[in-house]
Amino acid sequence: MAETNETRQGTNLDPWFNHYASRSAGLSASEVRALFAVASRPEVVSLAGGMPYVRALPESLVNGALEKVMSENGPMAMQYGSGQGVPALREQILEIMALEGISASVDDVVVTTGSQQALDLVTKLFIDPGDVILAEAPSYVGAIGVFRSYQADVVHVLMDENGLIPEKLREAIADVKASGRTIKFLYTIPNFHNPAGVTLSAERRPEILEICQSNGILILEDNPYGLLSFEEDVPPAIRSLNEDGVIYLGSFSKTLAPGFRVGWALAPHAIREKLVLAAEAAILCPSSFSQMVISEYLSQADWKGQIETFRGVYKERRDAMLEALEEHLPDLSWNVPNGGFYIWCSLPENLDSKAMLPRAVTELVAYTPGTAFFADGGGRQNIRLSFCYPTPENIKIGIRRLATVIRGELDL
Ligand code: PMP
Numbered sequence: 341m342a343e344t345n346e347t348r349q350g351t352n353l354d355p356w357f358n359h360y361a362s363r364s365a366g367l368s369a370s371e372v373r374a375l376f377a378v379a380s381r382p383e384v385v386s387l388a389g390g391m392p393y394v395r396a397l398p399e400s401l402v403n404g405a406l407e408k409v410m411s412e413n414g415p416m417a418m419q420y421g422s423g424q425g426v427p428a429l430r431e432q433i434l435e436i437m438a439l440e441g442i443s444a445s446v447d448d449v450v451v452t453t454g455s456q457q458a459l460d461l462v463t464k465l466f467i468d469p470g471d472v473i474l475a476e477a478p479s480y481v482g483a484i485g486v487f488r489s490y491q492a493d494v495v496h497v498l499m500d501e502n503g504l505i506p507e508k509l510r511e512a513i514a515d516v517k518a519s520g521r522t523i524k525f526l527y528t529i530p531n532f533h534n535p536a537g538v539t540l541s542a543e544r545r546p547e548i549l550e551i552c553q554s555n556g557i558l559i560l561e562d563n564p565y566g567l568l569s570f571e572e573d574v575p576p577a578i579r580s581l582n583e584d585g586v587i588y589l590g591s592f593s594k595t596l597a598p599g600f601r602v603g604w605a606l607a608p609h610a611i612r613e614k615l616v617l618a619a620e621a622a623i624l625c626p627s628s629f630s631q632m633v634i635s636e637y638l639s640q641a642d643w644k645g646q647i648e649t650f651r652g653v654y655k656e657r658r659d660a661m662l663e664a665l666e667e668h669l670p671d672l673s674w675n676v677p678n679g680g681f682y683i684w685c686s687l688p689e690n691l692d693s694k695a696m697l698p699r700a701v702t703e704l705v706a707y708t709p710g711t712a713f714f715a716d717g718g719g720r721q722n723i724r725l726s727f728c729y730p731t732p733e734n735i736k737i738g739i740r741r742l743a744t745v746i747r748g749e750l751d752l
Contacts, residue, residue, distance in 0.1 A: 366488035379706035385738030405636035423620035425451025441576030455603035478713030494715035503540030532565040532680025535724035542575035569679035660732035664739035681728035705741035
């Protein structure tokens with residue numbers, strides 16, 4: 341084959357350049373990734389990542405479970421297990437689901453390697469190149485990455501302070517249908533949205549469901565933050581309103597610790613069978629060790645009390661961030677999240693969140709530019725600020741630094 345500029349270029353960088361499957365083109369490193377490596381230096385206050393504050397989880401709670409598993413069931417914990425997950429844990433997941441208003445049976449639960457893997461498996465099962473996935477504007481960066489890797493077209497649907505707007509969903513569906521493309525599912529994060537911080541109101545939930553049902557669109561409900569509310573509990577999950585049209589994703593990453601890499605999917609029967617087959621093809625089975633330690637933790641520790649502790653920690657940090665924003669950046673607009681990890685800010689007009697990031701890192705503060713959360717180039721005027729990881733003192737320092745950066749930009 342004659343060498344083109346492109347292949348020569350590829351050859352210089354990677355001798356296998358011409359061998360990759362076309363879908364691998366969707367696997368591109370985010371443009372801000374290199375900056376985040378710099379931003380992880382200790383002197384930088386990072387308001388960028390979504391890392392849970394695992395130091396609020398007493399080591400003794402996990403150690404007790406770990407020791408018991410290894411002394412009583414070590415060989416089983418070290419062994420392969422069922423592709424669908426450990427039955428005892430699936431049983432306990434039902435208790436957690438009841439807190440979200442969901443009643444399900446143990447057969448409905450598929451344990452996955454974090455909910456991230458469930459996102460990947462569901463997308464693998466449903467998406468052919470060019471299929472459309474509807475997602476909120478903005479949406480979770482990690483989901484957009486998965487959708488791209490399967491060559492889906494992400495069509496964003498506007499939200500307001502009550503979450504996804506039903507009328508905008510109807511319009512988006514009509515537009516996509518008119519263009520002759522196929523919508524495979526709606527991906528939605530109904531509670532304490534990442535990155536927008538908002539929660540889908542109770543009134544809108546049945547309406548969103550009805551719109552999807554009447555258009556034959558499956559719902560992928562991603563709910564890792566639902567139990568981390570600061571005020572009243574969230575409305576019942578969309579899955580609690582319907583079993584057949586919703587795949588629900590849950591995770592232990594935010595209510596326990598992401599290091600276990602354990603999440604789960606609840607799926608309608610036929611989809612569930614496929615999900616288990618896809619999971620077995622990908623990883624054989626989720627980690628027996630992690631699942632058994634979590635199962636033991638749930639049966640011997642006060643896990644609800646621990647979730648209360650996390651709520652208290654994150655509420656204090658949210659309050660610190662809101663206070664600092666009011667003090668140092670009163671000209672910005674932002675939402676007040678009632679739970680979760682994130683505040684979504686709009687910058688003054690003419691500021692570009694992506695262009696500003698290197699200057700912010702120079703001032704020793706990092707945030708995530710809004711562009712990371714759109715598949716279509718939107719979000720230039722937005723930033724996501726995470727209050728989950730830094731201490732309240734550091735949050736205040738970080739926002740003060742951010743104010744210096746923004747004032748500097750406006751003076752340019
Ligand atoms: N969905 C959302 C909305 C998230 O914010 C995250 C993690 N930040 C995930 C899924 C993946 O979580 P995990 O794989 O750790 O369960």
